[in-house]
Amino acid sequence: xxxxxxxxxxxxxxxxxxxxWSVPQAVDGCLRHGIEAIGLWREEVxxxxxxxxxxxxxxxxxxxxxxxxxGFLNTSSWLDDNRRAIDEAAELDAACLILxxxxxxxxxxxxxxxGGVSRDLAAxxxxxxxxxEVLVPLxxxxxxxxxxxxxxxxxxxxxxxxxxxxxALDLAAPYPGDRVGxxxxxxxxxxxxxxxxxxxxxxxxxxxxxxxxxxxxVPLPADVLLGRGMMGDGVIDFPPLYxxxxxxxxxxxxxxxxxxxxxxxxxxxxxxxxxxxRYEAIVARAExxxxxx
Amino acid sequence: xxxxxxxxxxxxxxxxxxxxWSVPQAVDGCLRHGIEAIGLWREEVxxxxxxxxxxxxxxxxxxxxxxxxxGFLNTSSWLDDNRRAIDEAAELDAACLILxxxxxxxxxxxxxxxGGVSRDLAAxxxxxxxxxEVLVPLxxxxxxxxxxxxxxxxxxxxxxxxxxxxxALDLAAPYPGDRVGxxxxxxxxxxxxxxxxxxxxxxxxxxxxxxxxxxxxVPLPADVLLGRGMMGDGVIDFPPLYxxxxxxxxxxxxxxxxxxxxxxxxxxxxxxxxxxxRYEAIVARAExxxxxx
Numbered sequence: 001x002x003x004x005x006x007x008x009x010x011x012x013x014x015x016x017x018x019x020x021w022s023v024p025q026a027v028d029g030c031l032r033h034g035i036e037a038i039g040l041w042r043e044e045v046x047x048x049x050x051x052x053x054x055x056x057x058x059x060x061x062x063x064x065x066x067x068x069x070x071g072f073l074n075t076s077s078w079l080d081d082n083r084r085a086i087d088e089a090a091e092l093d094a095a096c097l098i099l100x101x102x103x104x105x106x107x108x109x110x111x112x113x114x115g116g117v118s119r120d121l122a123a124x125x126x127x128x129x130x131x132x133e134v135l136v137p138l139x140x141x142x143x144x145x146x147x148x149x150x151x152x153x154x155x156x157x158x159x160x161x162x163x164x165x166x167x168a169l170d171l172a173a174p175y176p177g178d179r180v181g182x183x184x185x186x187x188x189x190x191x192x193x194x195x196x197x198x199x200x201x202x203x204x205x206x207x208x209x210x211x212x213x214x215x216x217x218v219p220l221p222a223d224v225l226l227g228r229g230m231m232g233d234g235v236i237d238f239p240p241l242y243x244x245x246x247x248x249x250x251x252x253x254x255x256x257x258x259x260x261x262x263x264x265x266x267x268x269x270x271x272x273x274x275x276x277x278r279y280e281a282i283v284a285r286a287e288x289x290x291x292x293x
Numbered sequence: 294x295x296x297x298x299x300x301x302x303x304x305x306x307x308x309x310x311x312x313x314w315s316v317p318q319a320v321d322g323c324l325r326h327g328i329e330a331i332g333l334w335r336e337e338v339x340x341x342x343x344x345x346x347x348x349x350x351x352x353x354x355x356x357x358x359x360x361x362x363x364g365f366l367n368t369s370s371w372l373d374d375n376r377r378a379i380d381e382a383a384e385l386d387a388a389c390l391i392l393x394x395x396x397x398x399x400x401x402x403x404x405x406x407x408g409g410v411s412r413d414l415a416a417x418x419x420x421x422x423x424x425x426e427v428l429v430p431l432x433x434x435x436x437x438x439x440x441x442x443x444x445x446x447x448x449x450x451x452x453x454x455x456x457x458x459x460x461a462l463d464l465a466a467p468y469p470g471d472r473v474g475x476x477x478x479x480x481x482x483x484x485x486x487x488x489x490x491x492x493x494x495x496x497x498x499x500x501x502x503x504x505x506x507x508x509x510x511v512p513l514p515a516d517v518l519l520g521r522g523m524m525g526d527g528v529i530d531f532p533p534l535y536x537x538x539x540x541x542x543x544x545x546x547x548x549x550x551x552x553x554x555x556x557x558x559x560x561x562x563x564x565x566x567x568x569x570x571r572y573e574a575i576v577a578r579a580e581x582x583x584x585x586x
């Protein structure tokens with residue numbers, strides 16, 4: 001599912017940006033603000049009901065730019081859990097199922113290290129390839145595209161041993177681009193000296209499945225998971241990345257996904273309005289520099 | 294200055310691991326625990342006096358494995374400041390001057406973002422090469438070896454736009470290895486999918502100037518600068534990295550550099566004793582796996 005070419009129509013609300021909103025509230029919010037696409041989270045979908053969510057989103061005419069998330073391949077229940085996630089992504093007609101691959105075996109996000117932790121990072125990374133061999137055919141059967149999401153290296157131990165776009169593209173390489181893509185999340189990749197080369201590589205292979213925006217806050221908050229800020233509030237220069245992704249051929253939806261205690265506490269309609277204007281400013285800056293070249 | 298081949302004699306106390314100790318206290322602590330090398334910090338050296346520190350360390354027969362730190366090339370005073378740091382490293386006969394290159398212009402570690410911040414990461418990285426062109430001859434005149442330290446990408450904006458060993462080695466490439474080396478700090482590089490390839494490359498070019506140990510804590514504390522833990526308390530598997538650095542030909546001192554509120558609050562003699570036994574356990578594990586091959 002590819003979004004329309006008009007940049008203004010490609011903005012997608014990732015549901016966790018307005019975390020206090022349920023599925024129907026988020027759908028209505030999108031309609032109210034003229035937003036055509038939504039990124040859904042499985043917890044919220046389950047709370048409202050899978051079939052009810054699919055119907056509500058379809059009735060509203062929204063595209064589902066992604067379902068967040070499968071992955072956590074380092075847990076004992078990974079196969080069952082991802083099988084369910086694939087089914088849900090199919091039912092929701094999501095453009096992709098985001099995979100946050102998980103950290104080291106035995107490491108639980110937010111908890112102190114326990115006794116059963118493996119520190120063998122190389123083995124954890126090798127396991128990803130083996131798990132994909134199982135998951136890709138299951139996803140293909142259901143017509144679901146998987147999107148490998150490299151996470152910022154500060155989450156390597158507890159959330160994703162997949163740390164760079166290069167690593168994600170190497171992992172995806174054995175599969176067609178429409179089966180296994182990558183998620184380019186500005187927060188996770190902005191620091192990477194190779195990011196522009198790897199975005200171009202991802203585009204050439206038809207592997208950009210998702211493009212997510214949110215800023216990197218400095219200083220980071222006490223819980224680094226919540227270091228994601230509204231575009232413009234942190235240190236990322238978005239227009240060059242926006243242009244690189246566009247030049248790589250990606251014309252799909254562009255999600256704004258923000259985890260941030262202050263934003264979660266704010267009025268969601270205000271958050272969405274700010275998100276829209278910040279997004280439009282990025283697009284305008286990116287395009288004016290294009291025109292200047 | 295190269296340390297002795299015996300691994301047990303290569304352990305170096307980075308002075309900030311025992312932050313409450315002044316220079317003479319740290320020197321005496323090294324002697325008391327049979328540690329032959331010390332990594333000094335400029336603030337502490339200044340507090341005790343440069344000439345007094347040089348004499349005290351020389352009288353004790355300690356090697357100075359590094360002086361921390363020059364860098365912060367993103368500030369207006371970088372040239373004067375690094376000229377002084379080079380002079381101090383020469384006076385102390387330090388094996389290298391560690392360079393923490395600094396973040397984006399206008400970003401001050403630990404402070405909220407102000408108005409004068411540049412978000413042009415590519416330009417900040419280009420500036421590093423230009424600054425080195427100025428600093429390398431100054432350091433060469435004084436016989437000081439510079440050690441570029443890539444920092445974990447979570448510090449990219451506020452402490453070092455140098456984020457990977459590959460980037461550091463590319464930056465060092467125009468210069469001889471004995472003039473511009475790199476610092477391999479386990480905390481900063483453990484997550485990098487390219488770390489073993491780049492350690493080998495660094496060794497082949499004679500560029501490993503410093504090897505530092507400390508663990509990566511999970512979850513990170515509220516101030517991520519203090520996420521450095523005693524080896525064994527975090528998620529890093531040290532023996533493979535220890536072996537890779539050894540196989541790359543590095544035979545210098547191995548510093549333990551820990552920033553950690555609990556460790557700073559503990560009795561420094563206990564900290565040093567723990568550091569010694571943890572270090573010895575790593576060496577023993579690394580060597581037993583060597584023997585098993």
